[in-house]
Amino acid sequence: MDSRHKVVLLWSAKAGCTFAVKWMLGHMGLLQEALAHHRWIHNYRAHKLYKSAAHKASIQDFVDEPAAYRAVKIVRNPFKRALSSYIHASQCGYEDVHMARFLKRAVDADNRYSFREFVAYLETIDLNACNVHHRLQTHRLERAFAPGTRFVIDLDHSMILLPGLERLLRLRRSNLSRYRKSHHHTQPSKRIATEFSADSLLRVTLESKRDLPGYRHFYDADLERRVYDLYAEDFLLYGFSTTLGG
Incomplete structure (x- = not known):
């Protein structure tokens, strides 16, 4: 939740969640702080960000004026x-x-x-309601956003689509390639x-x-x-x- 840029990030486990959270923290100006806290970005998200007064204030700002926000959802092919x-x-x-x-x-x-x-x-x-890695990607909050205020990004095409979305939302251009690097990602097999x-x-x-x-x-x-x-x-x-x- 970014109250400064009026952006809500919706994400799912096993659907580029680490990439998505890094992207959001980058726009919030918190990425370096998060990486200094722990190389596993979700450690900072769960134990620092969500407990902070600033995050709670952002949630309240969204509750007070949800129509002012745009939702970004990064999704992955279900297969x-x-x-x-x-x-x-x-x-x-x-x-x-x-x-x-x-x-x-x-x-x-x-x-x-x-x-x-x-x-x-x-x-x-x-x-x-199962383990987050197996849940449906659809989030109930998505249904609250009017057409034109919810932007869906296919993870497979995110490197192409996100720069355009950043321009549309008037966000600064991100160095997306560095967000894709994570120690837990499965690397493509080199064998046929x-x-x-x-x-x-x-x-x-x-x-x-x-x-x-x-x-x-x-x-x-x-x-x-x-x-x-x-x-x-x-x-x-x-x-x-x-x-x-x-």
Whole structure:
């Protein structure tokens, strides 16, 4: 929330959230302070920014005059995001207990689960109230903004679209390339992958995820339909193609 520029940033986990928060803090003049506090930008966001008097005052300013604000939302293709959520959950292990209960078998460091099994698990939970990495991207606050005051930026095209938005909102031009650098991002694999991987029980580590095949290698017609059904609101609200071939 930036009361000086009258901008609200809406973001979702596994949808360029680190990039988005850095971009916003840069315009608020807080980025260097945040990075000095901790290299993990969300540490500053959660433990310093949200507890500050200035942030609370910005929220009150928005509540008092919401029509004066413009909302910026950075979004990600739901097919890509669903796979990214799986990779993150598998690597970090935070869903292992729930996955074991769902699959009725051991899930631990040596016994993993597939992307297809992860999607089946997502079909059993509330995607409006689950772990933030798996939730719908659609935010209830978005419905409060009139057309022309909500600006949606596709993460895949953000390097091209954000400079234009900055001009429109009369924000200074950002050095976007430095915001894209983060120690936790998955780097694209350098090998050419051809295998179908949706049913592989992958043991994902920081090293191994660099060699994972592209997201299309995790989808067949069944998973394409099921992920669309899970995140239909995101597909439709943000205008993403509802099929991988689109």
